[in-house]
Amino acid sequence: MKALVIVPAYNEGNNLEFVLADLEGYSADVLVVNDGSMDATEEVARRLGVACVSHPVNLGIGGAVQTGLIYALRNGYDYAIQFDGDGQHQANQIGKLVTPVEQGAADLVIGVRTLEEGYKCGVSRKIGSVFFCFLIRCLTGKQVADPTAGFRCYGPHALRLFSLDYPDDYPEVESIITASRNNLIITEVPVIMRQRQSGHSSINRRKSAYYMLKVSLAMCVDAMRGKINWKEV
Amino acid sequence: MLLLVIWLIREGRLREKYALLWLFTSCIIIAMAVSRHALETMAIAVGIYYPPSLLFLLGLLFLLLVNIGYGTSISRLSESNHRLVQELALLKKNLEDLKKTEEKTNRTD
Numbered sequence: 001m002k003a004l005v006i007v008p009a010y011n012e013g014n015n016l017e018f019v020l021a022d023l024e025g026y027s028a029d030v031l032v033v034n035d036g037s038m039d040a041t042e043e044v045a046r047r048l049g050v051a052c053v054s055h056p057v058n059l060g061i062g063g064a065v066q067t068g069l070i071y072a073l074r075n076g077y078d079y080a081i082q083f084d085g086d087g088q089h090q091a092n093q094i095g096k097l098v099t100p101v102e103q104g105a106a107d108l109v110i111g112v113r114t115l116e117e118g119y120k121c122g123v124s125r126k127i128g129s130v131f132f133c134f135l136i137r138c139l140t141g142k143q144v145a146d147p148t149a150g151f152r153c154y155g156p157h158a159l160r161l162f163s164l165d166y167p168d169d170y171p172e173v174e175s176i177i178t179a180s181r182n183n184l185i186i187t188e189v190p191v192i193m194r195q196r197q198s199g200h201s202s203i204n205r206r207k208s209a210y211y212m213l214k215v216s217l218a219m220c221v222d223a224m225r226g227k228i229n230w231k232e233v
Numbered sequence: 234m235l236l237l238v239i240w241l242i243r244e245g246r247l248r249e250k251y252a253l254l255w256l257f258t259s260c261i262i263i264a265m266a267v268s269r270h271a272l273e274t275m276a277i278a279v280g281i282y283y284p285p286s287l288l289f290l291l292g293l294l295f296l297l298l299v300n301i302g303y304g305t306s307i308s309r310l311s312e313s314n315h316r317l318v319q320e321l322a323l324l325k326k327n328l329e330d331l332k333k334t335e336e337k338t339n340r341t342d
Contacts, residue, residue: 071323
């Protein structure tokens with residue numbers, strides 16, 4: 001099976017070199033999706049000889065991932081791995097994500113942070129995570145450990161579904177609802193992650209209240225919508 | 234207001250779809266201003282004692298609906314914008330790849 005590693009990057013010029021060097025160890029094609037960055041993200045990718053798709057304007061992480069998924073679908077890849085451009089994800093963990101998809105046991109595999117390496121996250125993030133887990137359980141009846149994780153593997157079915165419908169900003173939680181509504185098999189796999197290398201997370205405390213409200217609404221709306229006819233694409 | 238709408242249409246700054254709505258609105262406002270009697274009979278018919286408050290009520294409802302309409306228009310536009318940006322980015326990539334393979338074949342020739 002042919003795999004594509006999608007690296008969504010927005011102003012990640014400083015981290016990208018490190019991330020791509022890390023990915024060299026993993027034998028799969030890599031695609032950087034430059035989401036309208038103002039810095040040298042695109043130049044860094046080109047200099048390192050990595051395939052790069054550039055949005056002329058910023059769409060948000062969801063739009064970038066979706067572009068990668070469409071690219072994967074059109075270029076005959078069987079599955080895709082989302083690997084964030086900020087250096088939090090480790091290439092040597094990709095194998096764990098890919099195994100369930102290669103075995104055909106899952107359509108969407110989510111890498112969950114394990115505490116082995118002493119990963120620390122803020123209190124507000126933890127509250128948000130617990131709240132979203134609860135909401136997902138109410139809406140889909142499924143139990144997930146870390147709905148905000150962005151280290152994922154999209155199987156052939158997920159590729160088709162999400163190339164049609166993937167939320168724009170903060171897509172991680174909402175896409176779980178979309179996936180489960182369309183009968184995809186979701187699996188979680190524990191992975192080890194690093195702390196951020198540099199730069200700031202896109203979520204800060206002031207925005208997080210708005211974020212939670214918006215995502216909750218989007219999740220409820222998503223749960224009310226019908227199935228998407230993705231099999232015919 | 235009628236003149237403003239007509240001027241905007243002439244300048245091509247207002248699409249016909251919206252123009253029609255605003256032309257219609259201008260006419261209604263003019264009609265209301267000209268004949269106070271119509272407003273008064275309407276207000277009494279629905280049981281409002283102070284006729285101008287009917288005017289405010291209608292105006293408010295109208296503005297609310299127009300705004301919701303704009304909200305849906307903007308949502309639709311941003312969705313198509315989203316698709317266009319992605320398509321453009323993918324096409325640019327395709328073009329680059331094509332150029333590269335072309336250069337390669339030219340070199341081998």
